[in-house]
Structures are given as structure tokens and as C-alpha cells.
Amino acid sequence: MSSPVLSSIPMVFVLTGIVLYAVLAGADFGAGFWTLFSGRGEHGLHIREEAHHSMGPVWEANHVWLIFVLTVFWTAYPTAFGSIASTLAAPLFLAGLGIVLRGAAYALRSGASAPRENLVLDTVFSLSSIVTPFALGTMVGAIAGGRVLVGDDAGHRFTSWLSATSLFDGVLAVATAAYLAAVYLAADATRREEPELAGEFRQRALLTGVLAGGLAVVGLIVVHHDQHVLYHELLHGRALPAVLVSAVAGVVALALVYWRRFEPARYVAALAIAAVLIGWALAQWPRVLPGLTIRQAAAPHDTLVAVIVAVLAGGAIVFPSIAWLFRLSLRGQFDPTSEVDAPRSPRPDTSLDALVPTTGRFALATLIAGIGLLTFANGHVAHAIGVAMLLAFVATAFLALVPALMPEPPASPPVPGPDESQPS
């Protein structure tokens, strides 16, 4: 069994992933929620467009946090993952279904243009945007409530995630997602100087914010009845500071929204959500499932080390990239603007042509060497070189063969021929 610190680190990664998924992708789900409650006509269309537009560049990246959570979790805590996945198969499946439909509807919408088709896609999109966070919320409730037992399919298949706490968490997840989205969208609209739209989302944010806050309070009462241990930990145990932070941040965020300070509200609202999730984690630390601590659930030592190294190394690449993506996105660089590039005049590309005979010969040589080494030589080294040769053949032959087949550069200024002016 690994040391307590080592075995906990991946769990910290998992929690970080869950928090980021909740505050980033949660808002994308919420945007889907608002496409359903956008109202009719021109006005509603505007809101739907806004919701879609703000997700465009980021939703795929946001979504990958879930995949990150799943993979780290099953690598580092295989037993716990197996138990959760088998007992909670039904909500997991629902969430998966929702994700498929939602992503598909979204991806397809970029190709759709007729309003009637968009309406169908939007409906699918928004319904699945509600189902998915609901299902994920019920799973959190089931795990937090200790209703997932250790072992293959050991917990009850339905009551585990259909208890009062679970259902409640599901509803709360949907409400929070809607709230977050409204705050983010209000901030985006303000940035693009559309005060009317920002006002719309402000109203929605206030409404859902109050709703989510109220639900959270009622939730504590439900938990009190349903899961006394959890209640105790949340209000009297280690989790109390996190719960307090969440409450304060929630109120501050609402106030900021009220005073139309949307940009700071974005971060404070996210903090409130993060604090709730951290509170949940603290409340049941170090228990993953009933009778299973993090240490018992953890994979062997070497695997944990490998996971940690991989995550840190990956993080060193991912975080700067994601920071750049969000900077571009938050600064409005992806908003539709006028084009900034200077036009270029066509000129023939002769740089490759001069090389064609040489690359051609090189390609032939690599092909023969590659086949020879791979087929008639033995040993790993010879085969590796052979493969490298064949790949080099594909690359160089491509460079040698393509230029002659490419169309001639158009006479300048280019006159579109009859076959080009019609839509292809």
C-alpha cells in the first residue's frame, strides 16, 4: 500500500478536474438551458445565438475535463471506479447519452442554417444540456450519501441514485449551471457592448442565483433527514469553512450581478461553486466509498507515480495553452470582427519545384531500403529503421509528386471561371 500522501495526490487532481469541469463546462450546460428558455421570435433568437456563440471556441476544451477526471480516476483508483461505474451504470449512461446528443446537436448546428432545423437542434441541445448535469449531480449525491458500495454492482441499481439527496443534487446541478451561464453570458454581452442583452442575462442570473442559493439551503435540510453523517460533517466538521466560503461568495456574486459588475461576478460565482465541491470532498475525506479509504483504493505505487508525473508534465503543456485560449476568448478575439489580414497577390510557388528531382530520387531510395529492411532483415533495430524509411518515403514522395498536379496559379487578377463561380 502506498503512502497516504502519494495516494492522495491523484485524488487532488481528480477534484481539481471536477471543479474545473463544473465551473467551465457547467456554464456550457447552462447556456444550453437558456436556449430552451429564450423566448420567442427575433428576441429569443438573439439569446440563442449569443449562448451558442460564446461556447464555440471553448466547449470542446471544457468538455475534456470530464475525460480527464474519468481517466485519472480509473487509473489511480481502479477499485473505486469499478464499483461506481457498475452501481451507477444508469445515471452514467444517461449522462453519456446527454453528452452525445448535446455535442452532436451543437456540432451539427454549425452546419445548419434554416431556422426550422435550428429549432429542432436547439431543443435537442437544451434538453440534453439539462439531462446531463442532472444525471451527474445524482451521481455525486449517491457517492456523497454513501449509497455506492464497494464491489461489482454492489450498491442498489436505482435507489442508490434516486434518493432524496441524489435527486436534490441533480436539480441543484442544473440550477447552478444555469446561473453560472447567465453570469458568464452577461459578462460577455457587456464586453461586446450590448447592454440590452446583458440586462436580459442579468435578470436570469439573479433569478437562478436566488433559486440555487435557496435550493442549497433547503438541500442542507434534505441532507439532514436523509444523510445525517454528511450533514454533520458539512456543518460541524472540516467542511464548514468551505461551506461558509461558498455561502459568502454566493451572496457577493449575486450582489455584483445586481450592480452590473459582471466581470468580477464571473469569478466569484465560480468560486462559490468550487467551494461547495471542495466542501463535499472535505466532508467525506479520506473515505471514497463506504469502508474504502483513498489509501485502500489507490493503485500500486509505480502507477501512482507515473500518473502524477504524467499529469504534471501534461499540465505544463495544457495550462499555458488553455490560458491562451481563454485569454483570446475573454478578450473577445473570437468575436466576429472585421478582417485584419492584408490581401496577398498570387505568385507561383517554385520553392518545391527545384527540389522535385532530388526528393523524387530520395523517395525511391527510402522505399526500396524500407521494404528491404522490413521484409528481409531481422531484429528490432533493422525493422525500426525500415519503418522510418517507409514513413520518409511517404513524406518525400508526397512533396515530390504533388506540385505538378496542383492547378496553375491564376492569372492576376484572377477571373473566376464559369465552373468556379457556381456553388460546389
Add this chain to the structure above:
Amino acid sequence: MQALSFSVHIPLVCFGISFPVMILFAEARWLRTGDPVYRELARRWGRVMIGLFGIGVITGTILSFEMGLLWPNFTATFGGVFGLGFAIEGFSFFVEAIFIGIYVYGWNRLSPRLHLLTGIPIVITGFTGSLMVISVNAWMNHPTGFKLLHGKVIDADPWKALLGNSYFWNELVHMYLAGYMVSGFLLAGVYAFARLRGRWGRYERAAITIPLMLAVLASIAQGPVGDWAARDVATTQPVKLAAIEGLAHTTRGAPEHLLGLYEDSKVKFGIEIPHLLSVLSFHSWDAKVIGLDSVPTSQQPPVNVVRFSFQTMVGIGTLLGALSLFALWVRLRRRRLPDSPWFYRALILAGPLSVVALIAGWVVDEVGRQPWVVYHVMPTADAVTGAPGIPVGYGALVVVYALVAAGLVWMLRRLANRPLDLEPEFR
């Protein structure tokens, strides 16, 4: 169920592997020549790429759900060994998602050179992502890097298990080339269709040349690589080879059968070529080839499924290779693309056929390993979930995928029907 999701996901992976390369080539060409055809090409393909990637994200998520849903015991026992591969794959996916967003939405908002650079991580991560998944599969075929004690894994060494695996390298190269073939032929097929319909402008010519030439060259290289992979199977998984060839008994100088049906320990109605199997597998006239009877019947994979899939894959591969050689010959002789409409008709077929070959190849790999999920370590029956309701889920998934596929086709048609924007000035 997972097989279904895989079949949907794998062709998308092919695009993930090779599409960014084609797009970047087109964009680099635009930067060099300033010819708006290439810019339009890169932009349109970029839009298609993000659509396909979106669907790929979804099917990928479903796959990771299914790992838990369907194979809880498999992940619970061996998660510690192979999970690392998926973790790295997850990261690749992540970076890919980030840069695809920047690339596709960043047209005209970043400087052209910087924009081109943002495409490079997409190429790299498309490669590393598939690399890690293939390494997991290779590990399932040739498990190393851990010890088993009373059903628990001890001494796991994930790096060695995944990357220090001889089986991995040929699977990777084989799959990588297949990726170029599938997406190359599919894309070229689209423009071949356009040509047969009489649309043959500068745009279509550029658009067919890039994928076609990549697919042609990849198909030619695939021959020796496939042969190499098969020889490796012969040494590490002799029973799989025996199933592929329908070889009932261990034989010296074993013959090869083309077509036919395996029944009562022999291949019926097939064309027999004496000694060929020994020569192909071990480069020796009289080499001993292990037969199915080396293991008990209960440990033999379903021979006809494996055999049929293998022959499908090789048959299609050979046809595609012939088509490729023809295209290459015309290019070298006449310095142009083939003229014959039959070539373009064949090209339209080549795309779907290459997908069939791809899936058949995976069937050979996966079914050929049965009844093992981890070769000679864990039987499939032990890995599968105890939860009921799987058929219901399966049906739902089929319906959903059908809807998604229909939607995708419709979206691609929409994208293709947008008028070309070939003005050298920007809008």
C-alpha cells in the same frame, strides 16, 4: 456495444491523425503562393475538422464511460497498468481541443504565421493520442510490465507495459498509415464525385490532389508494413494466426488458403497455395506454423469471423494498392491525374472500402484474441459487467449513433454547398 462505439470512433480517429496535416499543407501553400484556393481549402477543411472532432469528442467520452460501464473488472484489475496510457491520451485530446478551437476560430485574428503554428500542436496531439490508445491495445495483445498475484496486480510498470512492447510498434505504424488511407480516400472520393458531376475547377483539383496523393503513398507503404505486422503475430500470437488462416493442425510447410470457409478443421472451397503460409510467416519453405489444436477448443477464437475479416482487409488493401499504383503510374508517366471516369468511380468506392478494411482489421485484432481480453491473462467473460439492461442500452446507442451519423452527413452537405469564397481580397 463497445465494438459499435469503436467502429464509430475509429474512422474519426483517422481524420484526427491525418486531416490536420492536409489542412496545414494547404495553408502553408497559401502562405507561400498567396493563391486564395488554398486558403479556402484550409478554411473549409478546418470547419469540417472541428465538426468531426466534436463528434470524436463525444464518441471518445462514450468509450471512456463504457470502459467503466461494461468492463468494470477489467478496469478495476488492470487500470493501474494501462490507465496511464489513457491519461496521456486524455491530455493529448485536451491540447488538441484547445488548439483546434484556436485554429478554427483564429482565422484572420492571429497573424498568418502564428495561425499556421497553432495548427502544429493539433498534428502532434492527434498522433500522440492515437499512439497511447494503440499502446493499450498492444498491451492487451501482448501483456508485459506487471506481475499477477492472487488476481491482484503487483509490480506494475506502466511505461514498460505500454511503450516497451514489441507488439506496439507494428500496430502503431499499421494504424497510422491506415489513418492516412481512410481519410485520404474518403476525402478524395468526395471530390471525385464532384468531378464526375462536372465540377472540376482549380479548387477541386487542389482539393483532390492532396488527400489522393497521401492515400496513394500510404497504401503503397502499407503493404510491407502489413506483412511485417503479420509476421509478428505469427511469433507472438500463433493461435490468432492459425485462426486467420484456418490452420487446424500444427504443420511444417503450411499452405495458404484464399477464400473458402473453415469447417471441421479444414478450409473448404478455398484456393490452396502450398507452402505459402510458412514462407510468408517465417520466410522459410518448411517452417513450422502453430495450428489451432495447440490450445483447447475453449481457447480458440471463432475462426470464420477472424478469417473472413482478415481476407476482407487484405483483399481491400490489395485493391486499394492496385488503384494507388495506377494513380502513381499516371502521375509519373504523364505528370497529371488520371483522366478515365472509371478511376474516379473507383475512387468514390475506395473511401468506404477503406473504412470496411479498417474495421475488419480491428475485428481480426480483437476477435482473434478471444476468448482473452488480456492475452493469456484475463478471459473476456471475467472482465465483463454483471449489470443487466445492457441490451436496452445497446439499442438506445444504435439509435443515437444512427441519428448522429445522419446529422453529420447532413452537416457536411451543408458545408459543401456553401458558395466558394475565392476572391483574393477578404470580405
